[in-house]
Amino acid sequence: MSIKLAETAGFCMGVRRAVDMVLELAQHKGRKTIYTYGPLIHNPQTVELLKGRGIIPVAHLEEIPPGEAGFTIIIRAHGISPQERRSLKEKGLKIIDATCPKVGRVQAIIKKHAVQDFTILIIGDAQHPEVNGLLGYAYGKGLVINHPADVPHLPALDKVCVVAQTTQSVDEYQHIVDEIRKRYPDAVIFDTICDSTEKRQTEVKSLAEEMDAMIIVGGKNSANTQRLAALSELQGAPTFYVETANDLVAEKLKTFKKIGVSAGASTPNWIIDRVVDNVTTQQTEHAPKIKYLFKLWIWMVRTDLYSAVGAGCLAVASMFLQRLEIQPLYVLITALYVYAMHTLNRFINRQTGSIIGSFREDSYRRHEKTYIRTAVLSLIIALGAGFFSGPVPFLFLLIMSTLGILYNTKLLPAGWRFRSVKDLPGSKNVSMAFAWAAIAAVLPPLAEELTLTAATGVSFAFIFGIVFIRSALSDILDIQSDKLIGRETIPVLIGKTHTQNLLHLASLMLLLLLVAAFPLGWTTSASFFLIPPVIYIWICFQVCDRKPGLIGVVMEGILETAYIIAGLSTWIWFLISRGTWA
Numbered sequence: 001m002s003i004k005l006a007e008t009a010g011f012c013m014g015v016r017r018a019v020d021m022v023l024e025l026a027q028h029k030g031r032k033t034i035y036t037y038g039p040l041i042h043n044p045q046t047v048e049l050l051k052g053r054g055i056i057p058v059a060h061l062e063e064i065p066p067g068e069a070g071f072t073i074i075i076r077a078h079g080i081s082p083q084e085r086r087s088l089k090e091k092g093l094k095i096i097d098a099t100c101p102k103v104g105r106v107q108a109i110i111k112k113h114a115v116q117d118f119t120i121l122i123i124g125d126a127q128h129p130e131v132n133g134l135l136g137y138a139y140g141k142g143l144v145i146n147h148p149a150d151v152p153h154l155p156a157l158d159k160v161c162v163v164a165q166t167t168q169s170v171d172e173y174q175h176i177v178d179e180i181r182k183r184y185p186d187a188v189i190f191d192t193i194c195d196s197t198e199k200r201q202t203e204v205k206s207l208a209e210e211m212d213a214m215i216i217v218g219g220k221n222s223a224n225t226q227r228l229a230a231l232s233e234l235q236g237a238p239t240f241y242v243e244t245a246n247d248l249v250a251e252k253l254k255t256f257k258k259i260g261v262s263a264g265a266s267t268p269n270w271i272i273d274r275v276v277d278n279v280t281t282q283q284t285e286h287a288p289k290i291k292y293l294f295k296l297w298i299w300m301v302r303t304d305l306y307s308a309v310g311a312g313c314l315a316v317a318s319m320f321l322q323r324l325e326i327q328p329l330y331v332l333i334t335a336l337y338v339y340a341m342h343t344l345n346r347f348i349n350r351q352t353g354s355i356i357g358s359f360r361e362d363s364y365r366r367h368e369k370t371y372i373r374t375a376v377l378s379l380i381i382a383l384g385a386g387f388f389s390g391p392v393p394f395l396f397l398l399i400m401s402t403l404g405i406l407y408n409t410k411l412l413p414a415g416w417r418f419r420s421v422k423d424l425p426g427s428k429n430v431s432m433a434f435a436w437a438a439i440a441a442v443l444p445p446l447a448e449e450l451t452l453t454a455a456t457g458v459s460f461a462f463i464f465g466i467v468f469i470r471s472a473l474s475d476i477l478d479i480q481s482d483k484l485i486g487r488e489t490i491p492v493l494i495g496k497t498h499t500q501n502l503l504h505l506a507s508l509m510l511l512l513l514l515v516a517a518f519p520l521g522w523t524t525s526a527s528f529f530l531i532p533p534v535i536y537i538w539i540c541f542q543v544c545d546r547k548p549g550l551i552g553v554v555m556e557g558i559l560e561t562a563y564i565i566a567g568l569s570t571w572i573w574f575l576i577s578r579g580t581w582a
């Protein structure tokens with residue numbers, strides 16, 4: 001089975017702009033609630049995520065509780081009528097206008113022609129909020145038509161101006177316009193269908209002709225997604241219209257060899273990813289040779305076991321760098337600590353949506369108790385192992401575990417801007433890198449010799465750097481997937497381009513450190529063998545930049561493989577040098 005994802009699938013410019021505006025507002029709103037006039041976009045999953053950030057949709061102003069005078073209300077991408085805008089102003093509300101500029105252009109055309117006494121014919125769905133808003137600009141001289149058969153029923157008109165809802169079906173629009181031209185030869189016609197809609201529909205038509213079946217992803221309340229599904233069916237392709245991956249029925253897809261996937265303008269990439277992920281997983285069922293290996297790898301990435309193995313590999317690399325005998329106990333402690341912290345923090349942080357939308361969501365929801373129990377048990381075993389290593393490593397591990405748990409915990413009372421460490425901008429990437437580096441690089445020499453050397457510093461810097469780069473790259477991918485991540489991440493704090501520059505600089509500094517560390521006598525020559533994971537990270541930069549269409553869990557696994565390469569590479573160094581610590 002092969003899957004082809006439409007290039008035009010996902011957020012259009014107007015929706016992305018509206019979501020970005022709202023997220024920017026959410027970051028600075030403090031404890032205030034922000035309201036949107038109707039759901040911000042026609043995607044229930046994104047609306048739910050936004051609710052978690054205090055962005056509440058209201059259909060009527062009466063829904064807003066009393067005592068919220070002066071609150072902010074956001075006009076969504078569809079826009080509203082001038083009459084509605086006036087009543088919002090009269091209520092003294094602070095209005096943030098996220099109306100898509102392309103919708104704004106249609107409103108301006110209608111307004112201009114309405115004052116010149118034209119009758120405005122709007123081709124679109126009378127129930128759609130965009131059409132409702134457009135109608136308001138016609139000041140009582142607007143009529144909505146939805147079908148060629150409506151045209152003969154129109155009254156005799158002198159001056160006619162025609163516009164279309166921006167997400168109207170191109171073919172349907174053309175049929176209606178043909179009828180209008182016959183009836184009103186002097187009509188002034190504006191093709192106001194958005195180019196993003198046109199491209200999306202054209203691609204769906206050609207994909208539907210090429211593929212055996214089509215999956216159209218998007219909210220059931222999204223008119224443009226409904227049109228895509230209808231278009232695909234019109235081409236004769238069996239079409240599955242799904243809101244999320246959970247709506248897919250594996251049995252029904254089995255018989256198709258080539259499946260095309262497209263999505264509406266308000267469908268975030270993470271939902272599309274999960275649909276593709278789901279179909280890809282079914283694909284491996286029919287490829288027995290790679291089936292078990294690939295599934296095992298995906299399962300390990302999904303459950304954070306791959307991270308834990310990676311952390312163990314970094315502990316091995318660190319011990320080799322520091323001329324320490326490899327102690328499996330420290331490798332185990334590092335792996336268990338990392339596993340426990342990642343899992344527990346995800347559950348503590350779930351209210352703010354750290355799990356929702358991620359490829360881990362299904363698994364975490366279905367096996368919540370198992371995850372929590374396994375994470376707590378891992379932490380207890382790690383602490384127990386630390387206890388048997390001596391009082392200093394135990395104390396160190398206890399402090400690190402407490403700090404790890406406190407990361408998401410609200411420490412200050414409500415009203416404070418930064419109530420937990422997590423609230424500090426950029427804290428996630430820095431604290432994660434610090435915790436990994438502290439356990440993998442500092443714990444072994446503390447336990448063995450109670451001293452820290454220059455080699456400890458180099459190990460710490462290497463692990464901090466590589467974990468920081470991986471974590472920030474993963475956040476960049478999340479942004480590309482339209483996940484609603486927050487200011488605790490570097491890319492949201494300083495922007496994608498600055499983050500990429502920072503990561504390039506960090507990897508260059510890592511490279512210089514690794515090249516200089518052995519000649520300067522700081523570490524063993526294992527430092528040279530840590531250059532491959534840094535080069536691998538550079539390859540990951542390129543892969544992430546090109547957005548290769550790989551599903552989230554695969555990209556995460558590819559990034560985490562940098563740790564495994566570090567462990568394997570230094571192990572090869574050990575086999576070559578045979579303990580001479582050359």
Ligand code: SF4
Nearest residue numbers: 012014100102166194
């Ligand atoms: S479909 Fe086009 S007009 Fe409508 S919100 Fe998106 S970019 Fe704007």
